[in-house]
Amino acid sequence: MSPRRVTLADVAKAAGVSPTTASLVLSGRGREMRISQEVEQRVLKAADDLQYRPNAVSVGLRTGTTRTIGFVSDTVATSRLAGDMIKGALEAARDRGVMLFIGETEGDPELERRLLQAMHDRQVDGIIFAAMFTRTIKVPKEITAGPAVLLNALPRQPSTLPSVLPDEIEAGRTAARVLLEAGHRDGIHLIGVGPRLRDVPHGGVAAVERLTGIREVLTEAGVKIAGGRRCADWQPEYGLDATRSILESGVPRALICFNDRIAFGAYQALSEHGLRVPEDVSVVSFDDHPLAAWMRPKLTTVALPHYELGRKAVDVLFAEIGHHRSGVVREPEIHRVPMPLRPRDSVTPPPA
Amino acid sequence: MSPRRVTLADVAKAAGVSPTTASLVLSGRGREMRISQEVEQRVLKAADDLQYRPNAVSVGLRTGTTRTIGFVSDTVATSRLAGDMIKGALEAARDRGVMLFIGETEGDPELERRLLQAMHDRQVDGIIFAAMFTRTIKVPKEITAGPAVLLNALPRQPSTLPSVLPDEIEAGRTAARVLLEAGHRDGIHLIGVGPRLRDVPHGGVAAVERLTGIREVLTEAGVKIAGGRRCADWQPEYGLDATRSILESGVPRALICFNDRIAFGAYQALSEHGLRVPEDVSVVSFDDHPLAAWMRPKLTTVALPHYELGRKAVDVLFAEIGHHRSGVVREPEIHRVPMPLRPRDSVTPPPA
DNA sequence: TTTGGTTGCTAAATCGTATTAGCAGTGCGA
DNA sequence: TCGCACTGCTAATACGATTTAGCAACCAAA
Numbered sequence: 001m002s003p004r005r006v007t008l009a010d011v012a013k014a015a016g017v018s019p020t021t022a023s024l025v026l027s028g029r030g031r032e033m034r035i036s037q038e039v040e041q042r043v044l045k046a047a048d049d050l051q052y053r054p055n056a057v058s059v060g061l062r063t064g065t066t067r068t069i070g071f072v073s074d075t076v077a078t079s080r081l082a083g084d085m086i087k088g089a090l091e092a093a094r095d096r097g098v099m100l101f102i103g104e105t106e107g108d109p110e111l112e113r114r115l116l117q118a119m120h121d122r123q124v125d126g127i128i129f130a131a132m133f134t135r136t137i138k139v140p141k142e143i144t145a146g147p148a149v150l151l152n153a154l155p156r157q158p159s160t161l162p163s164v165l166p167d168e169i170e171a172g173r174t175a176a177r178v179l180l181e182a183g184h185r186d187g188i189h190l191i192g193v194g195p196r197l198r199d200v201p202h203g204g205v206a207a208v209e210r211l212t213g214i215r216e217v218l219t220e221a222g223v224k225i226a227g228g229r230r231c232a233d234w235q236p237e238y239g240l241d242a243t244r245s246i247l248e249s250g251v252p253r254a255l256i257c258f259n260d261r262i263a264f265g266a267y268q269a270l271s272e273h274g275l276r277v278p279e280d281v282s283v284v285s286f287d288d289h290p291l292a293a294w295m296r297p298k299l300t301t302v303a304l305p306h307y308e309l310g311r312k313a314v315d316v317l318f319a320e321i322g323h324h325r326s327g328v329v330r331e332p333e334i335h336r337v338p339m340p341l342r343p344r345d346s347v348t349p350p351p352a
Numbered sequence: 353m354s355p356r357r358v359t360l361a362d363v364a365k366a367a368g369v370s371p372t373t374a375s376l377v378l379s380g381r382g383r384e385m386r387i388s389q390e391v392e393q394r395v396l397k398a399a400d401d402l403q404y405r406p407n408a409v410s411v412g413l414r415t416g417t418t419r420t421i422g423f424v425s426d427t428v429a430t431s432r433l434a435g436d437m438i439k440g441a442l443e444a445a446r447d448r449g450v451m452l453f454i455g456e457t458e459g460d461p462e463l464e465r466r467l468l469q470a471m472h473d474r475q476v477d478g479i480i481f482a483a484m485f486t487r488t489i490k491v492p493k494e495i496t497a498g499p500a501v502l503l504n505a506l507p508r509q510p511s512t513l514p515s516v517l518p519d520e521i522e523a524g525r526t527a528a529r530v531l532l533e534a535g536h537r538d539g540i541h542l543i544g545v546g547p548r549l550r551d552v553p554h555g556g557v558a559a560v561e562r563l564t565g566i567r568e569v570l571t572e573a574g575v576k577i578a579g580g581r582r583c584a585d586w587q588p589e590y591g592l593d594a595t596r597s598i599l600e601s602g603v604p605r606a607l608i609c610f611n612d613r614i615a616f617g618a619y620q621a622l623s624e625h626g627l628r629v630p631e632d633v634s635v636v637s638f639d640d641h642p643l644a645a646w647m648r649p650k651l652t653t654v655a656l657p658h659y660e661l662g663r664k665a666v667d668v669l670f671a672e673i674g675h676h677r678s679g680v681v682r683e684p685e686i687h688r689v690p691m692p693l694r695p696r697d698s699v700t701p702p703p704a
Numbered sequence: 705t706t707t708g709g710t711t712g713c714t715a716a717a718t719c720g721t722a723t724t725a726g727c728a729g730t731g732c733g734a
Numbered sequence: 735t736c737g738c739a740c741t742g743c744t745a746a747t748a749c750g751a752t753t754t755a756g757c758a759a760c761c762a763a764a
Contacts, residue, residue, distance in 0.1 A: 005720095007719095007720055008722095018744045019720090020722085021742090021744075023722060024723095033742085033743085034741060035743075036741090036742065039742085053472075053473055055720055055721070057409055057719090058413050059720080060409045061719090061748095062721045062723090082435055090455065090456055094455075099470055100455070101420075101451050102438070102454050117405060121407065122408045122409060123407070235646075237646075261646070294587075294616060359749095360751060361751095369713080371750090371752095372753085375753085376713095379752080388713090409749090410719090410749070410750035411752080413718095
């Protein structure tokens, strides 16, 4: 059995003062309330001797703020990325002396409801509602019981919540520029989405926005996309198949793969055909999955800034909490976090 | 501004009874305390009408239990595996109606201290202290302030805490048996640790135990290990180098790679030498990293049961909490979670 | 008529802190 | 001598629940 925790009353008794005085001193309001130096020292010493730490539950009940936030995501495990997002949030939270509850909804609205309620029951100061891949979501109404932020997600219907997202359009531009700057103008194929803007899978935001950025830069440079293949799922085997299918009608000069797992499949297909990266075919991709640095040659890719997304979400959430407290009502903002290029070894000028 | 939460007092007033009665009814003790059917119904209806939910902070203060546990790990992001471990813990916690705090120590003892304190300040019912790869750890003394479990870790000094670990020795046996059953008796090389028991890197537990299991089964079958290479770090590039080095002195028949990332590097080295898996060389590995299913041919590997480890840790923690409450003192147990074989395409009988 | 047991409910204390309101004691000016 | 301001502290209350102790009303038995 653990020994009883030291309470404020214990400190007060040890210092020979009332709990009120002890509380005042320990919350730094001693000066303001004209507590004498001598008493202040006695309290401080007692607190230190007894190793006093305020009971956060009690403080939470009294003040209504718990220095706790909730991180709710659809799924944490599927994507590696998740880890870094949580890590970013965790470190930002730690910097503010705040703890993180986490919960997973698995996309189940009922679970979602229960989870949000459970968090509000515990008086969280705010909630980060995260999607593990960028997409539009239905904002659950339970979330409006307090400050909240959408992470990696956009509200499907108009909402008062701010969002934090990777800047996918600019990422698309970056990928396209990498090829242009290497001198590529012909034989550029897309793997993951078709060449046209409407050839994108499911409700994901990334596909559309990356494609938009790519098309913008290439069009501006007067370069035409040679072809593209949509992938039902962005997994290696689909990348493998899509690339094989492109190889049937000739050898491309460059591939823009819509994520690294697809690129992994593309490497396999190119290797089957005796083609070398980057001498025969340049490859650029998105995400910066750990895989990208393991592949040979190492994959040039535009990174999803998961860690930064997590941090940013906490920052934005605290701004929201501030607004709530002060009763300010503002237009919900959309925050875009830059996606940095990781230049590695899979892009080279096209063969003369 | 969010409307004030409904409290027990609101419910009591609406039902025209005292808070005591309302509390009794809602906690199911109405029968026992001889509350009439009629009053019971009134309270239930009022609670339902008002959508009453008890304030968990208040309950926590009053009862001392918060239905909250802490999950503290050295690092969540580095290893993919982490995600699944947390997921397992999360789901087990959800089944029990408990929320999870998470925190990362980054191996920093000072952070560790602060984190554990912050959790105890919030009156967590118990703590799971996890390492992201199996190893021995120094148990921080702050953890003893309440029930706790070690996950994926063994205490370096004797401790009262139970541990939950993957059964690495049996996993080693499994890997060895896979090769034996395929008919391999010669040319079996190890990648990751040297052939002798002492050729293992750093303080990891996995290396020693896997090797122990492997040696036990092979020795028993009268099979000698042909060779082995220790890897300073279990990353693809080290696997690549180690395998190259083995290939300099001949072609092995089978490789036991000590994890999938190493196996990934080994595949690259074999491919450089024009050797095919599994026709020329069989490969068996450990971990079941997502990568393993993407490699061609798909990698046969002995899986780390991360999800199950997470779940088990919660189960064991709750048993601990029970013991603490009832004042029972028991010997700390070590719980081993089986590592299942994932038979895929990288093992075949040796060429005749 | 008193005693005693049941029934059906409520008052009050408690958990550990923050905070508002107020209370003694001193000094000073009128 | 009274009133007033200031100093330095404390009593009391509130946060929202749980739980112990007890109260009023009624009936049955002695």
